[in-house]
Amino acid sequence: xxxxxxxxxxxxxxxxxxxxxxxxxxxxxxxxxxxxxxxxxxxxxxxxxxxxxxxxxxxxxxxxxxxxxxxxxxxxxxxxxxxxxxxxxxxxxxxxxxxxxxxxxxxxxxxxxxxxxxxxxxxxxxxxxxxxxxxxxxxxxxxxxxxxxxxxxxxxxxxxxxxxxxxxxxxxxxxxxxxxxxxxxxxxxxxxxxxxxxxxxxxxxxxxxxxxxxxxxxxxxxxxxxxxxxxxxxxxxxxxxxxxxxxxxxxxxxxxxxxxxxxxxxxxxxxxxxxxxxxxxxxxxxxxxxxxxxxxxxxxxxxxxxxxxxxxxxxxxxxxxxxxxxxxxxxxxxxxxxxxxxxxxxxxxxxxxxxxxxxxxxxxxxxxxxxxxxxxxxxxxxxxxxxxxxxxxxxxxxxxxxxxxxxxxxxxxxxxxxxxxxxxxxxxxxxxxxxxxxxxxxxxxxxxxxxxxxxx
Numbered sequence: 001x002x003x004x005x006x007x008x009x010x011x012x013x014x015x016x017x018x019x020x021x022x023x024x025x026x027x028x029x030x031x032x033x034x035x036x037x038x039x040x041x042x043x044x045x046x047x048x049x050x051x052x053x054x055x056x057x058x059x060x061x062x063x064x065x066x067x068x069x070x071x072x073x074x075x076x077x078x079x080x081x082x083x084x085x086x087x088x089x090x091x092x093x094x095x096x097x098x099x100x101x102x103x104x105x106x107x108x109x110x111x112x113x114x115x116x117x118x119x120x121x122x123x124x125x126x127x128x129x130x131x132x133x134x135x136x137x138x139x140x141x142x143x144x145x146x147x148x149x150x151x152x153x154x155x156x157x158x159x160x161x162x163x164x165x166x167x168x169x170x171x172x173x174x175x176x177x178x179x180x181x182x183x184x185x186x187x188x189x190x191x192x193x194x195x196x197x198x199x200x201x202x203x204x205x206x207x208x209x210x211x212x213x214x215x216x217x218x219x220x221x222x223x224x225x226x227x228x229x230x231x232x233x234x235x236x237x238x239x240x241x242x243x244x245x246x247x248x249x250x251x252x253x254x255x256x257x258x259x260x261x262x263x264x265x266x267x268x269x270x271x272x273x274x275x276x277x278x279x280x281x282x283x284x285x286x287x288x289x290x291x292x293x294x295x296x297x298x299x300x301x302x303x304x305x306x307x308x309x310x311x312x313x314x315x316x317x318x319x320x321x322x323x324x325x326x327x328x329x330x331x332x333x334x335x336x337x338x339x340x341x342x343x344x345x346x347x348x349x350x351x352x353x354x355x356x357x358x359x360x361x362x363x364x365x366x367x368x369x370x371x372x373x374x375x376x377x378x379x380x381x382x383x384x385x386x387x388x389x390x391x392x393x394x395x396x397x398x399x400x401x402x403x404x405x406x407x408x409x410x411x412x413x414x415x416x417x418x419x420x421x422x423x424x425x426x427x428x429x430x431x432x433x434x435x436x437x438x439x440x441x442x443x444x445x446x447x448x449x450x451x452x453x454x455x456x
Contacts, residue, residue, distance in 0.1 A: 065089075066254065067159045067237045068190050074107055076115045076139050085123045085182075087239035090139045093150060096160070096197065096231040098224050103162075103236045105141040106150050113143040119238040121199065122164045123178045134166045135199040135225070137238050152232035158193045159235035161186060162224070166200035170321075173344040173373065175205075180212060181248065182240035184262050189254035192218040195233070199224040208325060211269040246347075246377035259381050260354060270329040284450035286312040286443075287331060289319065289340030289348065295363055296431045297341060298396070303434050310443050312337070319345055336450040341432060342370045349374070354382035355453050357446045361434070362389045364397055365411035365426030384449045388442055396431040 067089070074092030092112070095104045107113040120134040144150070163183065168174035187194050194217050198206075201223040206213070213221060222231065243249040250256040286307050290300060297303060300316070307314050317331060332338065332351040339359040340346050349358050358378045362370040370387065378385040392398045392408055401407050407414055407425060415422045 066189060067161060067186060067194065067235065070235050074105065074109065074141075075112045076105060076117055076141055078117050078119075083126060084242050085125055085239055086119050086121075087237060087241065088117045088119045088139050089235065089237045090141070091235040093144070094233045094236045095150070095152065096222075096224075096227070096233065096236070098227045100138075101136065101224075102138040102140055103238070105139070106144040106148055107141045108144050110143060113141050115139075115141040119162075120164070121162050121239045122167045123182050123240055123242045124167055130167050133200075134164045137162060137199060137224075139236070139238060150232075151230065153229035154231045156195055156219075156231060156233045158195060158219070158233075159190070159237065160195045160197050160222075160231075160233045161240070162197045162199065162236060162238040163240050164200045165198055165202055165205050169200075169202065169205060171344050173347045175209075176347050176350065177246050177373075178242075179240075180209065181246065181259075181262060182242040183216060184265065185243060185248060185253065186237070186240045187216055188257060188261070188265075192216060195219045195222060195231075197222045197224050197231075197236075201225065211326065212266065215265050215269050245373055246350075247380065259377070263350065263354060263381065266329065266351060267333075270326050270333075282454075283311055283313040284336040284447055284454060285315065285334065286337040286339060286446075286450075287315045287317050287335040289317055289338065289345055291341055291343055291345065292318065294428050294430065295341045295343055297361070298431050298433050299436075302436060303439060306436055306440060307443055310440070310447060312443070312447065319348065325351075336453060337446050339446075342366045342374070343427075346374050349378055349383065350381075352383070355456065356383060357386065357449045357453070358383045359386045359388055359442060359446060361432060362387055363426060363430050363432055364390065364392070364395045364408070365415055365422060365430075367411075368415070384446075384453070386442060386446060388439070390432055391435065391438075394433055394435055396433070397425070397429070400429070 070089065070091035076088065076090045078086070078088040080086045090103055090105045092108070093106045095106070096102075097104055105112070105115075117139045118136050119139065120131050120136050122131060122134040124130050142148070161183070163179065165179060167178060169179065183196075192215075196213065196217055196219075198221060201221075206221060206223075241252075243252060246259070248257065248259045248262060250258045288297075288300070288304065288307075290297065304314050304316060315331065315335070319328065328348055329351045332348055333353060335352060335356065337357040337359065338346075338349055338352055339361070341361040342363060346360060352358065358374075360370055360374055360378075367389065375385055375387055392403075395408075397407060403409075411426065414425065
């Protein structure tokens with residue numbers, strides 16, 4: 001690994017002190033700009049290196065580099081300044097000791113020994129209850145002596161990335177937002193020359209994302225808890241970089257890669273073998289994503305009939321946990337319009353072609369989440385996004401509460417009471433009855449946009 005890598009600005013901490021090999025110290029740049037709270041600020045160094053700035057009001061005094069950048073020296077460096085994630089890197093002669101949940105650095109220089117850092121490699125650091133179920137791994141350095149056991153069953157000459165598929169895994173939005181996209185951000189520059197070590201590993205997850213993982217690594221994925229052999233690496237990073245909600249910031253990426261480059265990776269994973277040819281028709285293809293249990297479109301049949309009358313080729317689709325992503329890609333990549341009620345399953349919009357139309361039905365009390373988690377990401381990705389915010393009479397909550405109830409009159413105030421209240425009232429207890437006159441205007445607009453997209 002001899003190519004230069006972008007550098008990410010951060011606080012290096014090890015037991016409260018800076019620990020860094022002298023040869024690495026010479027590569028660090030001092031930064032003195034105060035960081036704005038809850039925001040990303042990018043600073044280009046004099047050598048055009050990239051720095052990742054904290055979401056907190058901190059000062060980044062030193063640097064932590066992208067995986068694959070530590071071509072010489074030894075040490076353990078950490079960045080714990082970010083709101084969403086912790087990252088630690090051990091570089092030198094590093095052993096993976098899965099039975100001890102540890103990565104052991106055998107240090108040749110005494111100054112680099114005696115370090116111990118613990119990391120939960122998941123990108124929702126601020127949610128303590130979620131992080132509590134994430135497997136903690138230890139990066140530790142010991143002095144190399146004549147009696148040290150440095151034997152390896154498998155020796156790798158590429159770096160390893162350690163991350164967890166615990167937390168909210170099982171929820172499609174979080175699988176992409178907390179895992180797959182951060183994995184792309186952290187490793188795409190390595191061009192598949194990286195080994196993934198997964199803690200809290202699920203076999204179904206490996207199967208589900210197999211095609212995507214093969215676009216990021218050409219090596220066997222290691223199931224950390226089940227691994228019995230000792231693997232040795234020149235570098236191990238525990239944790240993933242993350243830029244925001246379904247977000248990739250090009251200014252923080254090697255070669256300015258963006259979310260569109262991630263979408264291109266999805267294309268490579270599933271094309272050409274999983275493509276459904278477009279129907280021999282001038283009709284735009286509308287896929288309606290349906291839910292069950294809550295936030296259901298109760299008059300779905302009428303909505304489908306309306307869309308067909310307006311000239312859409314309509315597919316009603318209910319994704320299941322067992323639905324293969326290649327099947328999802330085949331359907332949505334050949335669709336021109338996607339319509340669905342706010343929920344994790346709308347993450348499937350990532351499988352549509354940028355430039356197509358995405359209609360999100362927004363129930364009461366979900367405006368902020370709908371905009372933040374799907375509206376903004378869709379617009380950044382180049383979709384023609386339409387947010388359909390329902391009126392009171394389109395929500396079944398209007399049948400359960402009086403018209404003067406705060407649940408109907410001021411959902412924002414209710415949402416501010418916390419996630420548990422929001423989930424119980426607005427996510428789990430609400431269905432929608434679409435106003436066909438309103439939806440007709442939306443679909444006419446969507447058809448016009450879709451026809452233009454089809455003509456390109």
